[in-house]
Amino acid sequence: MGRRSDHTKEELQQLTIEATLALVKEQGVAQVTVRQIAEAVGYTPGMLYSIFDNLQAIFLHVNVASLKGLYAACVKAQKSSKQPEAAITAMGMAYLKFAEKNTHQFELLFQPVPPDVSRPLELGVRIRSLFELVELELKALDPNATDAAVALGARTLWSGVHGAAALNATNQLYSEQKNADRLIVQMLVSRFVDSWQR
Amino acid sequence: MGRRSDHTKEELQQLTIEATLALVKEQGVAQVTVRQIAEAVGYTPGMLYSIFDNLQAIFLHVNVASLKGLYAACVKAQKSSKQPEAAITAMGMAYLKFAEKNTHQFELLFQPVPPDVSRPLELGVRIRSLFELVELELKALDPNATDAAVALGARTLWSGVHGAAALNATNQLYSEQKNADRLIVQMLVSRFVDSWQR
DNA sequence: AGGTATATTGAACGCTGTTCAATTAAATTT
DNA sequence: AAATTTAATTGAACAGCGTTCAATATACCT
Numbered sequence: 001m002g003r004r005s006d007h008t009k010e011e012l013q014q015l016t017i018e019a020t021l022a023l024v025k026e027q028g029v030a031q032v033t034v035r036q037i038a039e040a041v042g043y044t045p046g047m048l049y050s051i052f053d054n055l056q057a058i059f060l061h062v063n064v065a066s067l068k069g070l071y072a073a074c075v076k077a078q079k080s081s082k083q084p085e086a087a088i089t090a091m092g093m094a095y096l097k098f099a100e101k102n103t104h105q106f107e108l109l110f111q112p113v114p115p116d117v118s119r120p121l122e123l124g125v126r127i128r129s130l131f132e133l134v135e136l137e138l139k140a141l142d143p144n145a146t147d148a149a150v151a152l153g154a155r156t157l158w159s160g161v162h163g164a165a166a167l168n169a170t171n172q173l174y175s176e177q178k179n180a181d182r183l184i185v186q187m188l189v190s191r192f193v194d195s196w197q198r
Numbered sequence: 199m200g201r202r203s204d205h206t207k208e209e210l211q212q213l214t215i216e217a218t219l220a221l222v223k224e225q226g227v228a229q230v231t232v233r234q235i236a237e238a239v240g241y242t243p244g245m246l247y248s249i250f251d252n253l254q255a256i257f258l259h260v261n262v263a264s265l266k267g268l269y270a271a272c273v274k275a276q277k278s279s280k281q282p283e284a285a286i287t288a289m290g291m292a293y294l295k296f297a298e299k300n301t302h303q304f305e306l307l308f309q310p311v312p313p314d315v316s317r318p319l320e321l322g323v324r325i326r327s328l329f330e331l332v333e334l335e336l337k338a339l340d341p342n343a344t345d346a347a348v349a350l351g352a353r354t355l356w357s358g359v360h361g362a363a364a365l366n367a368t369n370q371l372y373s374e375q376k377n378a379d380r381l382i383v384q385m386l387v388s389r390f391v392d393s394w395q396r
Numbered sequence: 397a398g399g400t401a402t403a404t405t406g407a408a409c410g411c412t413g414t415t416c417a418a419t420t421a422a423a424t425t426t
Numbered sequence: 427a428a429a430t431t432t433a434a435t436t437g438a439a440c441a442g443c444g445t446t447c448a449a450t451a452t453a454c455c456t
Binding site for chain 2: 411412413414415416419420421422423
Binding site: 028030107110111112113114124127128131148151152153155156158159160161162163164166167169170171172173174175176177180183184187188191192194195196 | 226228305308309310311312322325326329346349350351353354356357358359360361362364365367368369370371372373374375378381382385386389390392393394
């Protein structure tokens with residue numbers, strides 16, 4: 001066929017991203033192929049290359065969608081408590097929950113990106129805004145802390161949460177306890193916050 | 199040809215693992231193919247399937263080799279100081295350094311494993327022994343701590359170190375500071391250790 | 397109605413991991 | 427020493443992959 005124009009380029013991109021996200025959720029990234037995606041959106045594989053650079057680029061846009069979900073979950077958790085420490089813990093737990101309930105998306109999110117492809121700018125923005133949620137709570141705990149200290153603190157805390165989620169997701173915690181990831185976040189946050197006000 | 203028997207099965211496996219490790223170091227996992235490995239060891243691709251289940255299995259054995267290196271680096275760092283806190287920090291830094299200097303190996307180490315393939319037992323043993331290094335220092339800091347508390351503490355600390363290394367490796371720390379990963383480990387360890395003795 | 401622009405196709409390319417019958421050399425038996 | 431058995435290794439084949447691009451068929455414009 002020739003020009004169909006059932007959808008604008010942007011609509012087609014959005015459609016593709018949604019279809020790919022669904023496939024990733026079902027099967028995991030490793031199993032998702034260009035031909036599958038094409039069939040899901042009702043086009044041929046070649047078409048996808050007129051709206052995206054390559055398969056990797058599609059996956060990166062799926063990550064943007066995933067981050068929206070993760071961010072929403074963290075914000076919801078944050079609202080659950082007025083006290084900063086509880087709010088941080090709740091966000092940490094939300095992060096773990098997201099990683100456990102959306103294993104395949106989580107895997108994709110933190111998969112290394114080949115050096116020749118560039119991430120969509122929106123990805124960086126979304127990750128930063130996750131950090132900001134934590135920064136806000138740390139600032140509330142100690143209004144005198146410098147911006148640099150707050151930024152570093154948030155990243156320290158979030159490294160711990162992410163590490164627990166990542167090691168747990170790849171079965172590399174090797175703990176006797178069950179829900180070890182939860183215990184870790186609990187311990188991490190409580191000890192870190194205790195010593196936050198110097 | 200028929201039976202060549204230049205090497206025993208075990209020698210051939212070791213040869214294959216070493217050749218694959220070298221290729222991974224050079225190019226990263228994603229670029230390494232069965233045909234490349236076969237050529238590197240001087241055989242045809244088919245042969246590899248008589249000594250390994252599949253390509254994934256070869257990669258997992260490469261991970262065992264990588265963990266030996268990581269463990270050695272951590273032990274060396276640990277020996278650099280008598281004081282537990284300094285020893286833990288040094289190990290954390292060694293972990294970061296390993297991740298930075300051996301990016302491709304580090305990526306492979308924490309890549310998700312398809313559920314149908316099983317890890318070599320040795321992998322679990324080696325990861326546990328990494329945790330044990332930290333556990334030893336925590337026990338030294340507080341001899342009264344229960345084994346469970348020590349195990350959890352080590353995993354909390356190590357989640358933080360691993361998270362920093364992983365986020366840094368995938369450029370997802372988004373920090374203004376340079377060597378942000380180092381600063382994170384510094385902050386993490388000092389605050390955690392300060393509050394370790396209840 | 398005819399011509400131009402372009403969205404989409406579909407076939408092709410060179411790869412990939414994996415399998416397996418055929419081959420060949422070593423080990424064993426005669 | 428020759429014949430036979432055993433098994434290590436080959437190499438060709440398979441189905442599938444991501445990606446490219448000339449050909450095509452539709453929508454738009456004059």
